[in-house]
Amino acid sequence: MPKRTIFQLIRNIGRYIGVVAALAFVVVTASALAAPTETVLHSFGFVPNGNNPQAPLLASGDGGFYGTTSNGGAGGVGTVFKMIPPAKGETGWQHIVLYSFRNDGSDGANPYASVIADKNGALYGTTNVGGTAGVGTVYKLAPPAPGGTDWTETVLYSFKNDGIDGGNPEAPLILDATGALYGTTTGGLSNKGTAFKLTPPEPKEADWTETVIYPIGNSFGALVAGKHGTLYGTTSGLSTYDGGSVFKLTPPAKGARAWTMSTLHSFTGIGADYAGGYSPGAGLIIDASGTLYGTTMYTYSPDLGSTAGTVFSLTPPARGGMWKFSQLGFRLSPIFAPVIADASGNLYGSDSITIFGKTYGEVFKLKRPASDKAG
Numbered sequence: 001m002p003k004r005t006i007f008q009l010i011r012n013i014g015r016y017i018g019v020v021a022a023l024a025f026v027v028v029t030a031s032a033l034a035a036p037t038e039t040v041l042h043s044f045g046f047v048p049n050g051n052n053p054q055a056p057l058l059a060s061g062d063g064g065f066y067g068t069t070s071n072g073g074a075g076g077v078g079t080v081f082k083m084i085p086p087a088k089g090e091t092g093w094q095h096i097v098l099y100s101f102r103n104d105g106s107d108g109a110n111p112y113a114s115v116i117a118d119k120n121g122a123l124y125g126t127t128n129v130g131g132t133a134g135v136g137t138v139y140k141l142a143p144p145a146p147g148g149t150d151w152t153e154t155v156l157y158s159f160k161n162d163g164i165d166g167g168n169p170e171a172p173l174i175l176d177a178t179g180a181l182y183g184t185t186t187g188g189l190s191n192k193g194t195a196f197k198l199t200p201p202e203p204k205e206a207d208w209t210e211t212v213i214y215p216i217g218n219s220f221g222a223l224v225a226g227k228h229g230t231l232y233g234t235t236s237g238l239s240t241y242d243g244g245s246v247f248k249l250t251p252p253a254k255g256a257r258a259w260t261m262s263t264l265h266s267f268t269g270i271g272a273d274y275a276g277g278y279s280p281g282a283g284l285i286i287d288a289s290g291t292l293y294g295t296t297m298y299t300y301s302p303d304l305g306s307t308a309g310t311v312f313s314l315t316p317p318a319r320g321g322m323w324k325f326s327q328l329g330f331r332l333s334p335i336f337a338p339v340i341a342d343a344s345g346n347l348y349g350s351d352s353i354t355i356f357g358k359t360y361g362e363v364f365k366l367k368r369p370a371s372d373k374a375g
Contacts, residue, residue: 041083041093047072050079050097055114055172056337057083058123066098066123068111073100077109077130080123080141080151098123098151099141105130107155108137113172113222115141124156124181126169131158135167135187138198138208156181156208157198163187165210166194171283172222176229184219184233188212193219195233195249214249214261221283221338223249224292232264232292234280243267243278246292246314264314264323267296276327277310282338290316293328293347295335309335309351311366329366344368 044051050069057065063085073079078101084094101109108127115125123141131137136159142152159167166185173183181198188194195213217235224232229251237244246265252258267278277296284294292314299310311329333351340348345368352361 042095044069044072047076048074048097048100049095050081050100054112058115058117060117066115066117068114068125070110070112070128073097075101075103075109077101077103077105078111078127080111080115080125099153101127101130105134106132107153108139112170116173116175118175118179123151124173124175126171126173126183128168128170131155133158133161133167135159135161136169136185138169138173138181138183157210159185159187163189163191165212166196170220174223174225176225182213182223182225182231184216184221184223186218186220188215192217193235195219195223195231213259216247216249216261217245220281221294224284224286226286226290232284232286234282234284234294236279236281236297237267244280244296246280246284246294264292265325276325277312281336285338285341287341287345293339293341295337295339295349297334297336299330308332311335311339311347311349329364331362331364333361339366 044053049072051072053067053069055068057067059065060082064083066080066082069079069081071078079097080099082096082098084096086092101107101111107130109130110128111125112128113126115123117123121143125139125141127137127139129136137155138157140154140156142154144150159165159169161167165188167187169183169185171184173181175181179200182195183198184195185193193216195216197211197213199209199211201207201209213231216233218237219233219235221234226232231249233247233249235245235247244267245263248262248264250260250262267276267280277299279297280294281297282295284292286292294312294314296310296312299308309331310327311331313326313328315324315326317323328347331351335349335351337350342348347366347368348363350361350363
């Protein structure tokens with residue numbers, strides 16, 4: 001089995017566990033209760049409702065949230081759904097399928113990524129396969145017109161089968177102030193991924209324009225926006241000597257067209273660098289000071305070999321120079337998902353591992369040191 005196929009299989013297991021945790025658990029702090037309380041909000045499994053959710057959830061603003069399933073639905077190839085909180089005096093959440101992808105895949109199939117929303121409530125996402133060439137799409141779901149109930153799906157872009165424009169996206173999109181979308185793909189020329197931009201059509205035009213920003217290598221995580229239009233992301237490698245990287249994409253200078261890419265950190269997972277981890281399989285988050293935080297699936301121990309994941313930070317230099325890489329935490333199980341941060345700068349994440357056919361995992365917290373203040 002090709003390395004990329006094995007890598008995706010491992011990652012899919014971890015993503016599925018993370019979403020199940022998000023749907024199934026309401027965590028209450030220890031100061032309120034002696035132990036967390038688990039509440040199952042919805043159980044997947046029936047084809048019309050979708051199954052195998054593999055992406056984070058998106059808060060809907062009304063107390064509910066949106067999500068995707070990579071399989072199931074009316075066409076059997078995935079859905080976009082909404083969870084609606086209980087009405088006053090009720091206890092049960094309501095699960096509604098907003099859209100089921102068709103079984104011929106023409107409108108996309110197998111959405112591994114979560115959706116994002118614009119200010120008008122429209123949702124945007126990617127499918128890993130399907131479309132005109134079978135290698136994935138970028139789609140839009142427009143909310144129902146007043147008095148209606150049906151959401152409208154539009155394929156904004158179908159990736160081509162020549163790989164020049166990328167293909168097989170797995171990560172969520174990001175949206176800028178002009179309405180342009182940015183994302184990453186796992187496929188492209190020589191089976192390497194891309195970072196791309198989708199520009200909305202000009203007035204009286206219909207087609208969105210796809211531009212490859214840069215060929216970045218296999219990337220499974222979403223991009224994150226920094227200052228002045230810069231984008232940051234990760235690439236993933238599975239072997240010891242191809243451990244992935246954290247990169248920066250700088251937009252073209254005035255009058256120029258080409259973006260530039262710089263590698264902020266390379267993961268090797270060998271020698272003295274083994275503790276730094278390797279194979280980041282998720283995207284980054286960024287704080288007000290420009291510091292980046294991320295996770296790796298694995299680290300390498302000279303005694304145990306490839307073992308567990310890490311949480312790391314990359315601090316920008318004050319003036320020029322190199323970014324500072326720091327390992328913040330080490331887990332006994334692989335980490336497939338990004339971390340999130342609270343207002344105090346503490347980090348939260350989850351890890352998971354499958355042993356003898358059974359999957360285990362934890363939700364963890366990394367407390368920010370008192371001496372480490374956000375800039």
